[in-house]
Amino acid sequence: MPGIARVPAILVASLLAGAVTAGAHHSFAMFDQTAKVTLSGVVARFEWTNPHAYIEIDVPSSDEDGAAAHWTIELGSPSILLQSGWKFNDLEPGDEVTVEISPLRNGSPGGLLEYVVLPDGRTLGNGPGRGPSGGAGQ
Amino acid sequence: MTERLLCCALSVLCVSGVAAAQSAPPDISGVWGPYRGGRGGDPSLAPPPAGPIVLRPEYAGPWEARRASEEDAIARGEPVATPAVFCVPYGMPTMMSVAVYPIEIIQTPAQVTIVAEAFSEVRRIYMDRPQAGIGEVPPGYYGRSVGRWEDDTLVVDTVGIKDSVQYQRIPHSDQMRITERIRLLAPDILHDEITIEDPVVLGMPVTYTLAYRRMPGYEMVEFVCDNNREYVDEDGVIRMRLGGN
Numbered sequence: 564m565p566g567i568a569r570v571p572a573i574l575v576a577s578l579l580a581g582a583v584t585a586g587a588h589h590s591f592a593m594f595d596q597t598a599k600v601t602l603s604g605v606v607a608r609f610e611w612t613n614p615h616a617y618i619e620i621d622v623p624s625s626d627e628d629g630a631a632a633h634w635t636i637e638l639g640s641p642s643i644l645l646q647s648g649w650k651f652n653d654l655e656p657g658d659e660v661t662v663e664i665s666p667l668r669n670g671s672p673g674g675l676l677e678y679v680v681l682p683d684g685r686t687l688g689n690g691p692g693r694g695p696s697g698g699a700g701q
Numbered sequence: 702m703t704e705r706l707l708c709c710a711l712s713v714l715c716v717s718g719v720a721a722a723q724s725a726p727p728d729i730s731g732v733w734g735p736y737r738g739g740r741g742g743d744p745s746l747a748p749p750p751a752g753p754i755v756l757r758p759e760y761a762g763p764w765e766a767r768r769a770s771e772e773d774a775i776a777r778g779e780p781v782a783t784p785a786v787f788c789v790p791y792g793m794p795t796m797m798s799v800a801v802y803p804i805e806i807i808q809t810p811a812q813v814t815i816v817a818e819a820f821s822e823v824r825r826i827y828m829d830r831p832q833a834g835i836g837e838v839p840p841g842y843y844g845r846s847v848g849r850w851e852d853d854t855l856v857v858d859t860v861g862i863k864d865s866v867q868y869q870r871i872p873h874s875d876q877m878r879i880t881e882r883i884r885l886l887a888p889d890i891l892h893d894e895i896t897i898e899d900p901v902v903l904g905m906p907v908t909y910t911l912a913y914r915r916m917p918g919y920e921m922v923e924f925v926c927d928n929n930r931e932y933v934d935e936d937g938v939i940r941m942r943l944g945g946n
Contacts, residue, residue, distance in 0.1 A: 593780065
């Protein structure tokens with residue numbers, strides 16, 4: 564995906580600022596940001612909440628009779644997302660989407676959003692520097 | 702006689718006019734986001750490098766060991782918990798710079814109020830009031846702040862920060878004092894030079910500068926931490942609670 568930064572903007576900001584800037588809420592080290600997983604499925608819930616927004620997504624099994632797998636995708640906070648072009652109602656239950664995530668290191672079905680392709684074709688990232696739009700932190 | 706009265710009146714007007722001009726502080730009200738001089742910005746307005754952090758020997762060893770341990774944990778992908786993981790506010794002085802979140806300054810002659818968007822933290826700076834003795838301020842996240850204008854610089858003195866509220870996870874004593882020098886470097890660029898003094902823990906004051914850019918028209922975003930999915934497992938490692946169906 565061209566234009567998608569591979570390192571969280573928050574992490575970069577902290578390093579450039581000589582660590583005088585606090586990170587937001589928690590380290591992202593629980594996610595393996597060297598690995599990327601692409602999932603296509605149906606949105607079960609979209610939670611526009613703090614300290615993070617979440618997409619709950621059901622991913623159909625590749626086997627005909629297999630059960631759908633449920634994944635939990637963590638995003639930045641609403642403030643961070645607004646700075647990269649998101650709106651609170653960009654996703655609704657039932658929407659068919661494709662997401663790329665950095666998966667949890669422990670193998671659980673969860674991850675950190677890299678980008679999502681919405682039903683209308685738009686692609687949204689996960690905050691300034693992590694998606695198609697720029698933002699704060701000049 | 703009339704001339705003398707007129708002369709006196711003009712003098713009074715003149716003197717009071719000069720005093721008013723001297724005492725009119727710059728207007729720093731508004732929303733301010735972090736500024737680092739990049740992306741087309743002016744590097745000369747970026748914050749200078751932070752000064753060193755020097756702890757007294759009895760504190761330096763444990764602090765450095767803890768930092769090393771936490772960095773190892775992050776490298777393993779098992780970060781340990783910090784207060785922020787539990788949505789505990791950062792407090793002073795960390796709240797003045799959290800990731801890319803802005804702050805809002807509301808300036809009146811008697812009080813300057815600063816609202817940080819991350820975690821909706823609020824601090825109040827009481828203008829031209831005497832500071833209380835350290836022992837009289839109940840320890841808290843923001844302590845007690847008093848301010849005064851020195852020409853174009855807002856000088857703020859803060860005491861009374863509780864033990865658990867730490868900058869860079871540096872321990873501190875009740876003698877810690879934070880001094881800020883806040884001023885406009887350009888109409889839309891603000892600097893806050895922060896100095897932390899603690900004769901018990903620090904070998905020398907810690908000084909660093911934060912830079913902000915004005916964000917005209919920005920509406921502060923609500924930040925109520927009511928969906929915290931992060932938790933700490935029995936090994937002290939941060940985990941994410943999965944949502945389920």
